[in-house]
Amino acid sequence: MEGVVLALFLCLILALITKYLSVPAIPFYILAGVLLGKAGLGLVSSDEISHFFSQMGLIFLLFFMGLGLKTERIAANRSSVLTSGIIDLNVNMMIGFVAAYLLGFSIPESLIVASAFYISSTAMALTSLIENRKLMLREAETVVWLMVFEDLILIIVLALISAGNQNLIIFLLKILGVLAVLYAFAHYGKEFLISILDRDDELPILFTFAAVLTTASFSMYLGIPETMMVIALGVAFATTDPDAFEQHARPFKDVFLVVFFVFFGVTIDFSGGVNWYMITVICLLAIVSKLISGILTGLFIHGSALSGLEIWGNTIARGEFSIAIAVLYGSPLVGTTIAAMVIVTSIIGSFTAKYSTALRRGILSLGRKKSPPHRVHMSR
Amino acid sequence: MSAMSLRSLNLPGVGTKYEFETDKGDTVAIFFTKTGTIQMYTLQKGCNTPSAAEMTPVEARRLGNILTGAIIEADQESVEIAFSALADLRVTIHSFLIPKAITGKTIEDLQIRAKTGATVIAVCRHDRNIVNPPPSFIFETGDAALVIGESDQIRMFEREIMVD
Numbered sequence: 001m002e003g004v005v006l007a008l009f010l011c012l013i014l015a016l017i018t019k020y021l022s023v024p025a026i027p028f029y030i031l032a033g034v035l036l037g038k039a040g041l042g043l044v045s046s047d048e049i050s051h052f053f054s055q056m057g058l059i060f061l062l063f064f065m066g067l068g069l070k071t072e073r074i075a076a077n078r079s080s081v082l083t084s085g086i087i088d089l090n091v092n093m094m095i096g097f098v099a100a101y102l103l104g105f106s107i108p109e110s111l112i113v114a115s116a117f118y119i120s121s122t123a124m125a126l127t128s129l130i131e132n133r134k135l136m137l138r139e140a141e142t143v144v145w146l147m148v149f150e151d152l153i154l155i156i157v158l159a160l161i162s163a164g165n166q167n168l169i170i171f172l173l174k175i176l177g178v179l180a181v182l183y184a185f186a187h188y189g190k191e192f193l194i195s196i197l198d199r200d201d202e203l204p205i206l207f208t209f210a211a212v213l214t215t216a217s218f219s220m221y222l223g224i225p226e227t228m229m230v231i232a233l234g235v236a237f238a239t240t241d242p243d244a245f246e247q248h249a250r251p252f253k254d255v256f257l258v259v260f261f262v263f264f265g266v267t268i269d270f271s272g273g274v275n276w277y278m279i280t281v282i283c284l285l286a287i288v289s290k291l292i293s294g295i296l297t298g299l300f301i302h303g304s305a306l307s308g309l310e311i312w313g314n315t316i317a318r319g320e321f322s323i324a325i326a327v328l329y330g331s332p333l334v335g336t337t338i339a340a341m342v343i344v345t346s347i348i349g350s351f352t353a354k355y356s357t358a359l360r361r362g363i364l365s366l367g368r369k370k371s372p373p374h375r376v377h378m379s380r
Numbered sequence: 381m382s383a384m385s386l387r388s389l390n391l392p393g394v395g396t397k398y399e400f401e402t403d404k405g406d407t408v409a410i411f412f413t414k415t416g417t418i419q420m421y422t423l424q425k426g427c428n429t430p431s432a433a434e435m436t437p438v439e440a441r442r443l444g445n446i447l448t449g450a451i452i453e454a455d456q457e458s459v460e461i462a463f464s465a466l467a468d469l470r471v472t473i474h475s476f477l478i479p480k481a482i483t484g485k486t487i488e489d490l491q492i493r494a495k496t497g498a499t500v501i502a503v504c505r506h507d508r509n510i511v512n513p514p515p516s517f518i519f520e521t522g523d524a525a526l527v528i529g530e531s532d533q534i535r536m537f538e539r540e541i542m543v544d
Contacts, residue, residue, distance in 0.1 A: 068392050068393050069392070070392065073390065073392065122393060126393045126394055129394065130394065130411075130413050130415060130417075130419070133419060133421070133432035133434065135391075135394065135397065135409070135411045135413075135419055135421065135432075136399075136407075136409045136411075136421035136423065136430045136432070137430075140391075141389075141391065144391045144392060144393065144394055147392075147393065148392055148393075357429065361429070
């Protein structure tokens with residue numbers, strides 16, 4: 001218990017500092033965990049309490065993500081979501097997988113590294129768009145939908161990895177069964193749900209907490225991925241009053257997620273040896289491969305490679321979902337690699353997001369100087 | 381005049397966007413973000429980089445008042461509302477800082493209604509609001525009064541009461 005308190009206190013200070021400097025807090029939470037844990041001073045070790053808190057953090061993160069996935073809106077924007085999403089998925093999954101495999105990971109491990117490598121941090125991308133006042137850029141919309149697409153892929157990845165060697169048909173039937181129950185509940189119980197959410201007492205928050213926990217533990221009992229089911233619960237509840245659910249789930253998500261990040265850092269173990277060569281390669285590739293997918297997306301959607309640069313600048317940062325994949329399925333070596341990738345990309349990403357517009361302008365004026373008669377194609 | 385097309389769009393995880401192009405080809409976009417702030421972007425025709433301002437909800441409302449053509453002074457502001465369904469009834473609500481001259485007097489003493497036709501509907505004192513103050517209400521220094529009436533009545537209030 002003291003460990004959790006110490007970690008939380010350190011994170012509180014880090015949160016204050018990172019908010020003040022407006023840099024992402026996630027890499028510093030992980031570094032704090034590394035410093036306190038096995039690989040560092042050894043002051044904090046994970047116990048049952050921290051494990052429970054971390055799990056809550058993950059579950060509420062995914063529930064929150066589900067609340068944001070409004071299916072009818074995705075269907076309305078299908079073409080723009082699909083083109084950019086498919087480019088992003090193919091380029092990054094492929095580069096991530098090939099790199100991990102060539103570096104000596106087994107095929108299943110390479111798949112896990114590739115998934116973590118592919119998925120950008122939604123939280124950091126959206127915060128950077130808002131904080132750097134980029135919402136009006138047309139690339140901003142592309143980035144937002146890209147994040148939605150990545151979330152959808154994450155659901156599929158979670159299902160695929162956790163299917164493992166179960167009987168697939170029974171596994172799918174169980175999932176479909178729970179999904180049907182969740183949707184029926186949200187559909188036929190809509191009035192009931194809204195009447196609960198409208199109350200001023202402790203009921204709405206208690207109900208939200210209980211619903212998420214019940215779904216998670218019931219899924220575990222059935223042997224289907226609880227991660228996927230809490231996302232499904234979020235999607236189902238989003239058809240009633242998503243804003244109210246977000247409001248009631250936010251305190252749990254905010255607190256437990258910090259514990260989740262710190263204790264991910266705490267459990268990182270360098271005793272098995274750290275392959276710095278491997279880590280450096282993965283980190284560099286993580287930045288380069290998003291540049292390739294960003295430029296391709298820019299060319300396909302906006303007809304401009306410079307737009308791609310803007311997309312790249314805002315999607316470099318890997319974060320919460322990469323760590324979630326590492327925690328759920330990663331071996332220690334995979335975990336360390338993903339941790340390093342998240343720390344490096346999120347710190348570099350916060351700079352590229354801040355200066356991408358200046359970078360764009362620099363390249364434009366450079367292009368003009370080199371070839372004065374040639375008009376640089378201005379987008380918009 | 382071409383019809384102004386206002387586009388609204390919901391961006392998942394970010395908030396709601398409203399965007400329109402002016403007659404002259406400039407673009408204005410407003411975002412109500414999930415973090416509770418409001419961002420306004422303006423993009424001049426032919427320009428590539430928009431400029432942005434971030435506002436709190438209070439600041440945004442203030443900007444809204446200015447844009448609707450209401451008068452805003454340092455600490456005093458006024459809003460005119462037109463009800464087109466009620467024979468184009470126009471009501472003005474104006475805030476005034478109470479000057480030293482009338483502190484210690486009641487609404488009844490000042491004969492506000494009889495002299496001007498306007499009504500004091502609220503008084504803000506030390507960040508607390510007193511709505512519908514009674515005639516016996518005594519003004520203090522630092523009070524801000526919210527007065528409602530037609531624009532003539534408000535002008536009368538400013539001339540008759542505020543200088544008293």
